[in-house]
Amino acid sequence: WIAAVARRGAALPGAEIDWPGGWPGALLLAAVTVALTVAARRVRRHPWTGAACVLLLLLAVVRPAPLTRVVTGWPPPGWKYAMCDVGQGDATVLATGAGAAVVIDTGPDPRLVDRCLRALGVTRIPLLLLTHFHADHVAGLPGVLRGRTVGAIETTNLQDPPDQSASVRREAAAARVPVVRAGPGEQRRIGGLSWQVLWPPPAPVPVADGPNDASVTLLVRSAGLTLLLPGDLEPPAQQALLRAYPALPPVDVLKVAHHGSAYQDPALLRAVRPRLALISCGQDNPYGHPAPRTVSSLRAGGATVLRTDRDGSIAVTGTGPGLRAIPTGP
Ligand SMILES: [Zn+2]
Known part of the structure; x- marks a missing residue:
């Protein structure tokens, strides 16, 4: 019982204090x-x-969410999409209703994603989508599962790296959450949120850049917003995606592929010409993400660029001329 109390206590949001x-x-x-x-x-x-x-x-x-919302002003009311500041990795959230959201990737650290979902007031996750099995996208899984109901986990068809794929399966089984594979062309709708799985194509999977190029890629519509979420797709898969969907529409929000790395297909960026380009990356990360040339080409294309290493978590509200990205600040 004492151990259970200690575990519960350590999981509370205000349980961490830096002490010399x-x-x-x-x-x-x-x-x-x-x-x-x-x-x-x-x-x-x-x-x-x-x-x-x-x-x-x-x-x-x-730290109950309604109180932190009043104190910090974040997230703004009516937010549709949020990019959590989880350091070097991805964890993004599509609101589906009060306390409910589709979550895409978990970031590398259970504490960071848990803290962000708590701030967003997310307690029910009808679907958790894992774009691919690199640790910076799946290692935070225990933090997403903590105290939340998750309907299902959907993954890519390439089980690589095998150890990460196995640990996702183990954690999902322990939490009794079914694991399914995203099918190409699959379309789903939850309330005002709908999306189409654009990538990966059916097996055999592209192996040019292994797991990155197998990232599940979504085209999302949410109450007047259009978003493209391409995981960590590299240029070979970005080009193949554009060949498969030559009529890809312009989007309001682009989650820039692979943490804003230098390797972006210019034709894909031109086709989707995002109004908001959001980059998830860690402070002083060793990969040099985001690449200055990626940021400048997005800006040259007319996008407002925000990045989690400088802006903290980012929430998107509004549509049309009212489209806004509201960051927490670093
Ligand atoms: Zn990544």
Whole structure:
């Protein structure tokens, strides 16, 4: 029971406090303990002050989403799409209704994706889509499953890297969530959200860049918004995608492929000419993502570019001239 309480406590949003290590940390802990003991004695004489302190402490640790929304102003009301700041990786969210969303990828760290979904108030996930099995897209899975109901997990058809694919299967089985494969051309609708799976094609899968080129790619429509979400597709698959769908429409939002790497097919960018180009990448990542030339060619094409390493998590609201990307800030 004690272990269960500890686990639950450690999973709460306000459970992490950076504390200095070594002697300075120990001395600080001793000083804080003495101060708290003295304060507790005084507070005993003022029960209402004591109750207020307990309430404040509880709110600081539990951080309920409606409260953080009032304090931080994020996410904005009526958000349709959000790109979570999960460091070097991808985790993005399509709202389907109050407390519900389709989640695409989990980022590399369970704590970061859990924190973002909590801020967004997402408790029900009818579908979790994993574009491919690289760790920066699937290793955060336990954080998505934590305390949420997930209807199904949909994946690409290339089970590579095999160890990541196996651990997704294990975690899904432990949480009793069925795992299905995305079919090319598959179309789905949940409320005002609908999408089509454009990629990968049926087996044999393209192996030019292995898992990246097998990324499940979605064309999404959500209450007047059009979005293209191409995972980590590399130019060979981007070109094949454009050949398969030559009439790909212009989009409001592009999740820039492969964290804004230098390798983007210019013809695909011209075809979809996004109004908002959103890049998910980690601060000072060793890959140099996003590439300056990718950012400048997106801007030259008329896109407003935001990136999670500088802007934090990003939520998209509005349509037409009212389209907005609202970042949390770093
Ligand atoms: Zn990636």
